[in-house]
Amino acid sequence: MSLKTTSTDRARPGDSRMRVGAKDVARLAGVSTATVSRVMNSPEQVDPDTRRRVTEAAARLRYVPHGAARSLRSHRSKMIGAVIPSFDYALYARTTSALQQRLDERGYSLVLAEHHYDLGAELRVAGQLMEHGVDALVFVGLDHDPNLFGLLDDYGRPYVLTWGVDPYRRHPSVGFDNHAATYEMTRHLLALGHTRFGLLSAPVDGNDRARARGAGMRAALAEAGLQLDESRVAYAPISLAAAQAGMERLLALPSPPTALVATNDVFAVGAMMACRQAGVRIPQDISITGVDNTDLGATQTPGLTSIRTPIIEIGVAAADQLIARLEGREHQDFQSFPIEIIHRGSTGKPAAG
Amino acid sequence: MSLKTTSTDRARPGDSRMRVGAKDVARLAGVSTATVSRVMNSPEQVDPDTRRRVTEAAARLRYVPHGAARSLRSHRSKMIGAVIPSFDYALYARTTSALQQRLDERGYSLVLAEHHYDLGAELRVAGQLMEHGVDALVFVGLDHDPNLFGLLDDYGRPYVLTWGVDPYRRHPSVGFDNHAATYEMTRHLLALGHTRFGLLSAPVDGNDRARARGAGMRAALAEAGLQLDESRVAYAPISLAAAQAGMERLLALPSPPTALVATNDVFAVGAMMACRQAGVRIPQDISITGVDNTDLGATQTPGLTSIRTPIIEIGVAAADQLIARLEGREHQDFQSFPIEIIHRGSTGKPAAG
DNA sequence: TTGTAGGCGTTATCAG
């Protein structure tokens, strides 16, 4: 049995463990609870003098409204749910940070869940967020368990997909063109004269971003009459060590690539490490490119050529869209932000011969 | 009387906008709502056959319990709140990720807020989390607005401070010895023969970690009969650019440091960039050390000597402690994890003469 | 093992 002070002690003076409720504020201010509620939710409807009395009483008692009761009655929780692959990954962390800041400015809180690239887990945690009564939901990517959309439909509240724009316009989404990112990058490498390409990618299953990025590269190659040799493709979960291991395999090939496209900066830096250890010079022996333009890549020697993606913009736009929808204001269901190659020292012409 | 569409109506196209409630499940399973509730919350009290019927009915109707109603009645929301400085910062993101994973395993969700190093904002968002009815709270660091603890006391629910251990044992806390981190690092640099030290630190106001790390360095120097020249100290907000600017100032001094202690890896890498641009060689001209042993530092050339801090352990321990307290199980209020120097190429003996 | 019934604290409705 617990030795904790029990709630029966609350009768004792000075040990008032009772929660302060609207009723207490109402009594102190000499009004009804309805008026207290109005002061909290639509102050303009209340006489300034009454309002002041209530505000003071609330402050004096340190009244904190009971969110659950409010949600139950009003069907609004002032919470937004977000399900992301992992925020032990700089990108999603930054987007999520932007999202949270924007929500906070508008008086919303963020309930966050990860799924670690398991779409079944994503479905499960999305259900938990609905259980908590979030007013709207944010997801990453376009690939999801088919049941997710049924669940969302039942739930009947706004949601938005991020980091990609649904080409079929079935689901509101904000992001950028993942396909174009690697397409442009590959064009850049082709222009430098490369013909032997390698690809370091995240597993594409359930990951539309990785899939689109791989496709973008292949499209650019096809336009140049080239085809990606599948033996020069390595898949790895997003971690430096895994990327490094994948790159070691590519370097050990009889004729390794002279240009490596990594689908994100973490992979690119892992590849750089493998090159350093193997004595392969960048960019003299191999050019390496990333996507997302993170600090990790920018601070390498040489600096990593990468694609700047709208990491912050996505978070802000997602927040703005959802809040606009919740408040019945105008909004855009689909938004695609521009991207841009950032040239640094990790790319160059292939070695002659 | 309820006007809810019954389960037979739900096939009707387009009209099923009514939320499915326990009542609907009860009707379909031929039991009372009390039994539905029992199946959800204490299944072992229900006859296996009844349980199965209810479970099936719930699945069929895709019943999602209404968390707000549950919270209101049961005083448990199954949500844990965390307030962190920023998760656009790899460290806190990783700790938070570990925290979230652990909570998820135990059936809790995470409500997250940032304060961007503003203790007033921290107090405010903590109040919001309480409003949402979180069952417990996690904070970063030992420095907080004095009113925060009053608020927490009113709230009467568990909380834990992280990334430091309260020396006075006033507040449950899990972390490590920030003072020791830079103390050990400075000893290492002293042993290499350095005497002219620089410090690159976060602003110490309201940031006990930064303060303790600065103090640890000064303590080691004092033991060696040295004193840190305040002109060789630069303060910067946590960003590469700010750190770089701070380091540029130190490098421009008449006699710049031969050893730089940065209070975290981001600062150290910013300093490295400033050195590269200024043509200052690492470690021949200057040794640089970080704290936290992040990928960012590990992948630099040369690799950054840093202190491994218990980033993951803190998150797991915080989750475990709070859940144990919520469930009335045994737990440790105070936990300090070990740290360790990771030697890489960024440190060496000072140039002769 | 299961059902009945009341209320958690707030807000929406309606009347004054």
Added chain:
DNA sequence: CTGATAACGCCTACAA
């Protein structure tokens, strides 16, 4: 502009 009152959907005694 303000007050009285009835839900919101669930859980928990208590009774059967």
